[in-house]
Amino acid sequence: xxxxxxxxxxxxxxxxxxxxxxxxxxxxxxxxxxxxxxxxxxxxxxxxxxxxxxxxxxxxxxxxxxxxxxxxxxxxxxxxxxxxxxxxxxxxxxxxxxxxxxxxxxxxxxxxxxxxxxxxxxxxxxxxxxxxxxxxxxxxxxxxxxxxxxxxxxxxxxxxxxxxxxxxxxxxxxxxxxxxxxxxxxxxxxxxxxxxxxxxxxxxxxxxxxxxxxxxxxxxxxxxxxxxxxxxxxxxxxxxxxxxxxxxxxxxxxxxxxxxxxxxxxxxxxxxxxxxxxxxxxxxxxxxxxxxxxxxxxxxxxxxxxxxxxxxxxxxxxxxxxxxxxxxxxxxxxxxxxxxxxxxxxxxxxxxxxxxxxxxx
Amino acid sequence: xxxxxxxxxxxxxxxxxxxxxxxxxxxxxxxxxxxxxxxxxxxxxxxxxxxxxxxxxxxxxxxxxxxxxxxxxxxxxxxxxxxxxxxxxxxxxxxxxxxxxxxxxxxxxxxxxxxxxxxxxxxxxxxxxxxxxxxxxxxxxxxxxxxxxxxxxxxxxxxxxxxxxxxxxxxxxxxxxxxxxxxxxxxxxxxxxxxxxxxxxxxxxxxxxxxxxxxxxxxxxxxxxxxxxxxxxxxxxxxxxxxxxxxxxxxxxxxxxxx
Numbered sequence: 001x002x003x004x005x006x007x008x009x010x011x012x013x014x015x016x017x018x019x020x021x022x023x024x025x026x027x028x029x030x031x032x033x034x035x036x037x038x039x040x041x042x043x044x045x046x047x048x049x050x051x052x053x054x055x056x057x058x059x060x061x062x063x064x065x066x067x068x069x070x071x072x073x074x075x076x077x078x079x080x081x082x083x084x085x086x087x088x089x090x091x092x093x094x095x096x097x098x099x100x101x102x103x104x105x106x107x108x109x110x111x112x113x114x115x116x117x118x119x120x121x122x123x124x125x126x127x128x129x130x131x132x133x134x135x136x137x138x139x140x141x142x143x144x145x146x147x148x149x150x151x152x153x154x155x156x157x158x159x160x161x162x163x164x165x166x167x168x169x170x171x172x173x174x175x176x177x178x179x180x181x182x183x184x185x186x187x188x189x190x191x192x193x194x195x196x197x198x199x200x201x202x203x204x205x206x207x208x209x210x211x212x213x214x215x216x217x218x219x220x221x222x223x224x225x226x227x228x229x230x231x232x233x234x235x236x237x238x239x240x241x242x243x244x245x246x247x248x249x250x251x252x253x254x255x256x257x258x259x260x261x262x263x264x265x266x267x268x269x270x271x272x273x274x275x276x277x278x279x280x281x282x283x284x285x286x287x288x289x290x291x292x293x294x295x296x297x298x299x300x301x302x303x304x305x306x307x308x309x310x311x312x313x314x315x316x317x318x319x320x321x322x323x324x325x326x327x328x329x330x331x332x333x334x335x336x337x338x339x340x341x342x343x344x345x346x347x348x349x350x351x352x353x354x355x356x357x358x359x360x361x
Numbered sequence: 362x363x364x365x366x367x368x369x370x371x372x373x374x375x376x377x378x379x380x381x382x383x384x385x386x387x388x389x390x391x392x393x394x395x396x397x398x399x400x401x402x403x404x405x406x407x408x409x410x411x412x413x414x415x416x417x418x419x420x421x422x423x424x425x426x427x428x429x430x431x432x433x434x435x436x437x438x439x440x441x442x443x444x445x446x447x448x449x450x451x452x453x454x455x456x457x458x459x460x461x462x463x464x465x466x467x468x469x470x471x472x473x474x475x476x477x478x479x480x481x482x483x484x485x486x487x488x489x490x491x492x493x494x495x496x497x498x499x500x501x502x503x504x505x506x507x508x509x510x511x512x513x514x515x516x517x518x519x520x521x522x523x524x525x526x527x528x529x530x531x532x533x534x535x536x537x538x539x540x541x542x543x544x545x546x547x548x549x550x551x552x553x554x555x556x557x558x559x560x561x562x563x564x565x566x567x568x569x570x571x572x573x574x575x576x577x578x579x580x581x582x583x584x585x586x587x588x589x590x591x592x593x594x595x596x597x598x599x600x601x602x603x604x605x606x607x608x609x610x611x612x613x614x615x616x617x618x619x620x
Binding site for chain 1: 437441447449453454455462467468471481482483510513
């Protein structure tokens with residue numbers, strides 16, 4: 001649609017740039033002037049993060065007016081970032097899978113299972129914390145491998161495969177943990193490395209945790225992998241049209257399997273950050289995390305039909321949910337209206353996606 | 362062209378699906394620098410023949426030779442590695458990806474040096490440059506933006522992208538499966554011109570088509586497939602369309618003047 005966005009990074013700044021330059025060029029290329037509606041459609045079609053970015057900016061403005069300074073305080077805004085760390089990290093895994101036209105209902109269960117494994121290895125078996133962490137990450141990889149095998153070998157629909165493994169992983173987690181939590185003091189005494197993600201530092205009155213910084217680093221790394229490596233192009237192509245990708249010579253089974261394994265490892269990293277955030281290990285944590293991660297991805301503008309979307313959209317999606325929850329809480333609104341609002345956001349986001357995906361609007 | 366030896370030939374190909382014999386001792390040959398059309402009624406086995414040549418189907422019996430040497434493909438990827446590019450009827454393009462991304466899908470170029478080897482970084486600039494060059498060589502540069510999503514292109518332009526991809530990578534043979542079936546008159550014309558341009562570049566082309574006027578317009582020879590085997594090879598200069606249809610349907614038996 002424009003000449004200006006060639007391979008440019010799809011970050012928010014680039015959208016501003018495209019927004020400023022695109023309108024005039026579209027008119028010059030097309031013989032007949034495009035209607036305003038079509039121009040807007042084309043813009044959002046070419047820039048999947050634009051719509052969620054606008055919503056984020058708008059929601060920040062609304063809560064600024066509604067709640068005022070308490071909302072805009074650096075401390076509060078950095079708190080939102082901390083609050084979305086876990087869901088945001090799971091959202092990275094979920095985005096990868098949804099881009100391949102899949103869905104992963106087991107991300108939360110993998111996270112809890114991995115956190116229990118990390119905790120027990122370090123506390124009950126007395127392994128060095130770094131080894132316990134590594135075994136936890138390996139657990140995530142094995143869970144992802146199982147999901148990927150069910151999807152690629154048994155050809156199960158991802159929804160069904162991960163619905164099954166969600167229950168399996170959660171049951172394994174209850175069995176392995178004996179339904180017992182590991183106390184924060186015990187972890188602090190023997191394996192402080194597991195709480196690393198909770199370590200915080202202050203900057204300009206804001207409070208950042210290592211966990212939220214690691215989440216942002218992971219977003220950048222996955223953005224790079226999706227946009228600047230052949231693997232990333234293959235992930236998009238596989239989700240876009242699997243048969244076409246196959247005919248173009250992409251080994252889609254291998255791509256899918258790798259996506260599920262990477263997602264499993266990212267879930268295990270989320271487990272590590274979860275221990276950092278809560279301090280303890282609880283087998284009951286994160287039961288709804290799978291749905292929250294899907295919410296972040298969908299609000300972030302990634303299409304459930306695969307092949308379309310961007311990883312930073314998910315970060316923005318998680319932040320939108322975080323801003324709404326935080327802002328509504330500060331405004332003294334009952335918790336049930338937070339859920340109500342998130343529900344509305346999902347429906348609006350998917351409706352917008354349906355509209356944007358149409359090529360001939 | 363009779364003086365040279367075939368680029369690609371097949372003899373006695375047999376493929377059975379249960380009790381159905383799709384290929385019944387089929388022969389095939391393709392000479393350098395020619396457009397060979399393959400025609401046949403529905404169910405005559407021409408698509409099975411093409412799939413056998415492009416690696417998508419493994420024949421039960423028979424031999425395929427490339428430049429006289431026997432070859433066996435167990436997947437389309439192997440056929441492609443040997444220089445046989447196929448443009449499928451479904452086009453095999455990824456709608457949401459850009460033109461350059463599609464041209465290089467599955468064989469992306471990486472940046473030289475440590476960026477490419479360690480960080481696996483794509484050389485987008487080089488891929489875009491080559492894509493632009495390939496499209497302009499084929500006279501397709503009405504496409505404005507090389508990163509435009511393929512789904513925003515017209516049917517003919519998409520076909521152009523698919524053909525450009527096969528031309529860019531097909532070093533030996535390009536197989537086109539019904540390239541004009543979904544196109545309007547104007548766009549069909551452009552695709553037929555593309556086919557001629559590819560031939561003029563020296564690439565032998567196999568064209569599968571139902572459209573007799575198109576076949577007679579661009580083909581040098583016409584392979585008529587009937588009941589799972591080659592019924593005849595005719596030339597547009599010596600035979601008419603009704604001859605071709607008569608052979609195709611079995612109305613005429615031809616002791617083939619195989620060229």
